[in-house]
Amino acid sequence: MLEVRNLHVSVGDRKILDGLNLTVKDGEVAAIMGPNGTGKSTLSYVIAGRDGYDVTEGEVLVDGVNILDMDATERANAGVFLAFQYPMEIPGVATMTFLKAALNAQARARGGKELQTPDFMKKVREASQKLQIPQDMLKRALNVGFSGGEKKRMEILQMALLQPKLAILDETDSGLDIDALRIVADGVNALRAQERSFLVITHYQRLLDYIKPDTVHVMARGRIAKTGGPELAHELEKTGYAGFVGEAA
Amino acid sequence: MNKPLPIRTRTEAEEALVATFDSASSNLRGASDLRAAAMARFVKSGLPDRRVESWHYTDLRSILRRAAPVRPGDFMPVERARAGLASAEAQTHAARIVMLDGIYRPDLSDLALLPAGVTVASLADALAEGDAEALGALTGEGQGADDPVVSLNTALMQDGVIVRVAAGVEAARPIAIANIMSGGAPHAAFVRSLVMVGDGAKLRLTETTAACDESETQVNEALVLRIGDNARVDYVSRVVRQGAGAISLHTLLATLGAGSEFNGFSFNPGVGVDRRQMFVRLNGRNSTLNLGGLSLLRGRQHADSTLVVDHAVPDCRSREFFRYILDDESTGVFQGKVVVRQHAQKTDGAMKSQAIMLGDGASMNNKPELEIFADDVVCGHGATVGQLDDDQIFYLQARGIPKPEAESLLLEAFAYEALELIADEQLRARFIEQTGEWLAARGAA
Numbered sequence: 001m002l003e004v005r006n007l008h009v010s011v012g013d014r015k016i017l018d019g020l021n022l023t024v025k026d027g028e029v030a031a032i033m034g035p036n037g038t039g040k041s042t043l044s045y046v047i048a049g050r051d052g053y054d055v056t057e058g059e060v061l062v063d064g065v066n067i068l069d070m071d072a073t074e075r076a077n078a079g080v081f082l083a084f085q086y087p088m089e090i091p092g093v094a095t096m097t098f099l100k101a102a103l104n105a106q107a108r109a110r111g112g113k114e115l116q117t118p119d120f121m122k123k124v125r126e127a128s129q130k131l132q133i134p135q136d137m138l139k140r141a142l143n144v145g146f147s148g149g150e151k152k153r154m155e156i157l158q159m160a161l162l163q164p165k166l167a168i169l170d171e172t173d174s175g176l177d178i179d180a181l182r183i184v185a186d187g188v189n190a191l192r193a194q195e196r197s198f199l200v201i202t203h204y205q206r207l208l209d210y211i212k213p214d215t216v217h218v219m220a221r222g223r224i225a226k227t228g229g230p231e232l233a234h235e236l237e238k239t240g241y242a243g244f245v246g247e248a249a
Numbered sequence: 250m251n252k253p254l255p256i257r258t259r260t261e262a263e264e265a266l267v268a269t270f271d272s273a274s275s276n277l278r279g280a281s282d283l284r285a286a287a288m289a290r291f292v293k294s295g296l297p298d299r300r301v302e303s304w305h306y307t308d309l310r311s312i313l314r315r316a317a318p319v320r321p322g323d324f325m326p327v328e329r330a331r332a333g334l335a336s337a338e339a340q341t342h343a344a345r346i347v348m349l350d351g352i353y354r355p356d357l358s359d360l361a362l363l364p365a366g367v368t369v370a371s372l373a374d375a376l377a378e379g380d381a382e383a384l385g386a387l388t389g390e391g392q393g394a395d396d397p398v399v400s401l402n403t404a405l406m407q408d409g410v411i412v413r414v415a416a417g418v419e420a421a422r423p424i425a426i427a428n429i430m431s432g433g434a435p436h437a438a439f440v441r442s443l444v445m446v447g448d449g450a451k452l453r454l455t456e457t458t459a460a461c462d463e464s465e466t467q468v469n470e471a472l473v474l475r476i477g478d479n480a481r482v483d484y485v486s487r488v489v490r491q492g493a494g495a496i497s498l499h500t501l502l503a504t505l506g507a508g509s510e511f512n513g514f515s516f517n518p519g520v521g522v523d524r525r526q527m528f529v530r531l532n533g534r535n536s537t538l539n540l541g542g543l544s545l546l547r548g549r550q551h552a553d554s555t556l557v558v559d560h561a562v563p564d565c566r567s568r569e570f571f572r573y574i575l576d577d578e579s580t581g582v583f584q585g586k587v588v589v590r591q592h593a594q595k596t597d598g599a600m601k602s603q604a605i606m607l608g609d610g611a612s613m614n615n616k617p618e619l620e621i622f623a624d625d626v627v628c629g630h631g632a633t634v635g636q637l638d639d640d641q642i643f644y645l646q647a648r649g650i651p652k653p654e655a656e657s658l659l660l661e662a663f664a665y666e667a668l669e670l671i672a673d674e675q676l677r678a679r680f681i682e683q684t685g686e687w688l689a690a691r692g693a694a
Binding site for chain 2: 049073101
């Protein structure tokens with residue numbers, strides 16, 4: 001599904017990713033953990049296609065296709081989804097209008113048909129109920145005045161509707177209380193499937209108690225410093241990241 | 250201290266305007282003293298240039314190089330005028346009152362649709378008959394008396410309408426005043442209308458300035474609006490279909506009685522040069538004023554909204570909210586002055602102007618001013634000028650929405666937030682459609 005090969009990324013003069021290699025198989029849930037400032041969010045933005053990052057070397061393959069030449073729209077249409085750490089507020093754009101624009105754009109890009117309004121409404125209603133998103137929230141401007149938990153649930157709703165091949169969750173647990181965390185994790189778990197892979201970026205073990213990863217990668221100094229199974233996350237909870245920061249240096 | 254301006258020579262346009270007064274004065278009916286005094290003021294001031302503070306960003310003296318001639322009222326045959334009117338249509342349910350080339354035309358108006366309690370008369374007839382009420386009301390309360398464009402309008406007003414809404418009448422359908430120019434060669438019109446809304450009455454009023462083709466028209470319009478106690482007026486003014494060289498000057502002179510409400514909105518989807526000046530005085534306690542506007546500009550278009558909101562009494566509320574989308578090398582101007590007089594305590598005022606710049610050559614000039622002489626008031630203003638937010642665009646793209654569509658979505662949202670101030674659903678829907686057309690034309694370019 002996802003293969004990152006020898007990825008070097010800079011922002012201005014600052015090197016952030018330094019020869020990162022990572023493979024996520026079909027249906028796999030891979031967690032990336034690591035200290036602040038080690039390039040986790042950069043990795044997610046570079047995969048999603050945000051401007052302002054200078055890829056000096058390496059490749060990012062999704063299903064064998066290098067996506068680095070695509071713009072963010074094309075990557076989304078190729079099945080890449082980023083659940084933002086800080087979802088953007090879009091004043092004046094009703095959430096429903098936005099969801100429809102996104103679903104239709106992806107349907108068009110894949111040569112499919114746009115959804116009829118009643119079908120669209122039904123689909124959104126069902127998906128939002130599962131995430132305990134009240135209907136009146138969907139009429140409000142996207143993310144404007146939403147709480148942190150509401151914004152994260154809205155990200156998962158979009159993921160559920162868009163059905164991506166590769167979902168990157170960038171610190172989806174930040175700013176969530178236990179109840180919201182459970183709702184979000186349930187939403188993610190419901191989408192786990194053989195044809196869908198997840199890259200779950202987090203600081204803490206806690207999220208991984210709810211979304212059980214198949215693999216855990218520790219990132220430090222712009223690279224993957226260690227890879228293991230779920231037990232690695234528990235180990236980190238005890239030992240912290242100090243060892244890795246030291247090792248990579 | 251105001252220094253006397255250095256003596257300067259009259260421009261060709263100024264000469265022509267003075268000559269128009271001299272030669273046309275036999276055709277200008279009534280109000281001869283008022284006209285002569287106004288012309289004398291204009292002769293003294295000339296066309297305003299950047300040295301006149303309120304015209305600093307719209308240098309009319311250099312913009313108006315040639316003053317176009319005024320046309321006789323019967324220049325265009327009725328049938329062609331009717332066809333031209335169709336382009337100015339926005340409300341199917343309104344009673345339309347038409348001025349063609351500056352002359353009130355009952356034959357083109359829907360007088361049969363006038364709601365009960367509403368009367369319409371020709372301004373020129375009233376002035377010729379020496380109608381004292383009309384004459385007295387014509388200059389509002391002297392607001393804008395020093396403004397050269399108002400002086401020109403007073404001196405040269407050809408015609409216009411006097412609309413009276415009787416006290417207590419809730420006009421069942423909107424009144425739509427259409428100032429139509431017949432087009433073709435450049436030509437000018439000077440229109441003055443007077444709308445008097447009785448105590449407790451309600452009126453929805455639309456004013457459209459349009460030309461039958463994309464010609465270089467020069468329109469100088471003034472609307473005097475007197476709103477009685479506890480009355481409510483929802484007013485929308487708009488410009489449509491004019492040539493790139495068209496100059497549209499519009500002045501609103503409004504007064505609000507106690508407990509009244511005035512909601513005014515101006516929509517400009519792009520004409521050559523457009524200046525809207527609004528002088529609004531809150532004259533009675535507990536009155537509410539909401540002014541808004543949206544300008545969509547491209548090419549070298551220029552839109553200027555200049556407001557003077559005068560809180561003359563205590564306990565009133567005013568809100569101003571103007572938005573601009575500026576593409577290419579267009580220019581936006583927002584000048585908002587809020588005056589709170591010494592005894593106008595408990596005034597609640599807020600003014601906001603926001604612009605999105607799309608073109609590298611576009612410019613926006615903001616000049617908010619508060620002149621507060623009372624000590625117990627809440628007044629604020631804010632102005633922002635910016636570009637589309639890259640992070641928002643990325644977010645939309647990350648959901649599969651193509652970049653041009655993402656930009657349009659954000660611009661539409663920016664425009665809609667202003668258009669939401671319009672109470673009339675049909676007008677709002679029409680303007681949303683026009684905004685969509687404007688954005689689509691941008692995408693196609």
